[in-house]
Amino acid sequence: MDPSLIIFLILTSLVIVITLIILFIISLDSDLTLYFAEKFGKSISGLKGKVVWITGASSGIGESLTYLLAKNGCKLIISATTKDRLDNVRLNCISEGVPEKDILALVFDMKDFKVHSEMVEKAIKTFGRIDVLVNNAGRSQRASFNEIDVSVDEELYKINTLGPVNLTRLVLKHWEQTDSAGAIAVVTSVAGKLGAPFSASYTASKHALHVQLNREFWKMLILDKLVKLLDGNIQRK
Ligand SMILES: NC(=O)c1ccc[n+]([C@@H]2O[C@H](COP(=O)([O-])OP(=O)(O)OC[C@H]3O[C@@H](n4cnc5c(N)ncnc54)[C@H](OP(=O)(O)O)[C@@H]3O)[C@@H](O)[C@H]2O)c1
Known part of the structure; x- marks a missing residue:
């Protein structure tokens, strides 16, 4: 040829x-x-009996995830700001067979950092523990950069970045104090990696979330491995 x-x-x-x-x-x-x-x-069925907290569970991804986890036998903590919609999700789960005692609805605003510890306490009082925190609550935004009021930037940072960061810290502190552990999940966005046009506040808030949590988790993961390697009895601090 x-x-x-x-x-x-x-x-x-x-x-x-x-x-x-x-x-x-x-x-x-x-x-x-x-x-x-x-x-x-691992299969999702492995989460049976786990206590999973889904923020932003009153609609969209959080609501769908709630039903999926309900079907797979999880104990659920669901949170959002709209009480009616959250109650509706709770009732849907109960009508699908989730026992009333296995689902707790917490109505609060992610921006209201002062109430976060009270919410964590309520969750622990109800179930004795939190196994998984899914930081899903978030707001989007669309506008030309120079049209955005700084109050919008502030609101988006509070909901999408500082809220999840603060809640995550409180759950990590609880695990540390009780010498227990679990998993933290974060719903971010491609906008948090690559950016998106006409979404400067949203893009920046998701980038910040990536940087603040990703770096910290990698550090923990590496520290954990190092600690195990050096001495299995040393506690992670
Ligand atoms: N849909 C997409 O295509 C897409 C793509 C990339 C990333 N995401 C991310 O996925 C997550 C869920 O988005 P979604 O599309 O499912 O949106 P969604 O349907 O609007 O749901 C957002 C959820 O967050 C809650 N929430 C919003 N502001 C809140 C606040 N201040 N305090 C507490 N809860 C609050 C909302 O509840 P209330 O309104 O009742 O407060 C709602 O339950 C977000 O983090 C979003 O950035 C979505």
């Missing part, structure tokens, strides 16, 4: 393979980790 034809065929095949890989990654919402976790990770 003509060598130039061979080169042409190889290059064409390469272009096709690379295009397919790119399309595949795009179809996964650019999240390979999630794809592999879904394929090869």
